[in-house]
């Protein structure tokens with residue numbers, strides 16, 4: 001019995017963290033059932049704040065559900081779409097297969113695979129930073145921030161800390177599920193605004209959907225002028 005327990009613990013410990021490959025096929029359906037359209041809406045909220053042209057980084061974009069809308073709105077933007085799950089990337093690529101002029105690079109990897117001297121006019125993090133516990137979240141966000149151009153913007157969408165009993169229950173079941181299937185690193189929702197404050201990024205606009213417990217925000221890098 002102990003032998004089995006030790007093996008199962010060893011397997012658990014050796015499993016890759018934040019691995020969405022096994023849920024890539026059903027992620028969007030689960031999100032739809034639990035949150036209806038609110039996750040999608042929160043990502044669409046501030047897309048029209050993006051510049052018409054330039055270079056943006058979309059990290060942890062999953063199956064790229066918003067890519068067709070993003071392309072329609074800003075067809076000239078160059079997008080680096082970076083996700084750790086190859087299966088998610090495959091799904092995202094399919095969505096733009098009929099748009100051969102789309103200026104998008106699909107990159108399978110993490111923040112550590114961003115080209116060292118790459119700089120972006122905007123960074124998009126939608127339901128991505130919540131995978132990390134506070135310290136790691138700050139570390140990842142700091143790394144991303146080094147790639148944001150002066151005057152660049154950061155579009156962010158994520159979960160709010162739970163306030164109601166129902167939201168707490170939903171948060172607990174969500175983390176339990178994604179711990180099990182994706183071995184996500186975080187155990188709970190933590191306040192993202194503290195992370196952005198430490199990076200000297202300034203909140204420009206915020207839209208909260210209290211019922212769904214999600215929000216979208218635009219941050220801008222502080223400049224002296």
Ligand SMILES: C[S@@+](CC[C@H](N)C(=O)[O-])C[C@H]1O[C@@H](n2cnc3c(N)ncnc32)[C@H](O)[C@@H]1O
Pocket residue numbers: 018019020021039059060061062063064065082083084085088109110111126127128131
């Ligand atoms: C919770 S899903 C969100 C997907 C999408 N943004 C959405 O809202 O539908 C998180 C995504 O982040 C990706 N991911 C996890 N860790 C990552 C990392 N360090 N770098 C890049 N992508 C990562 C996962 O593969 C997954 O597709």
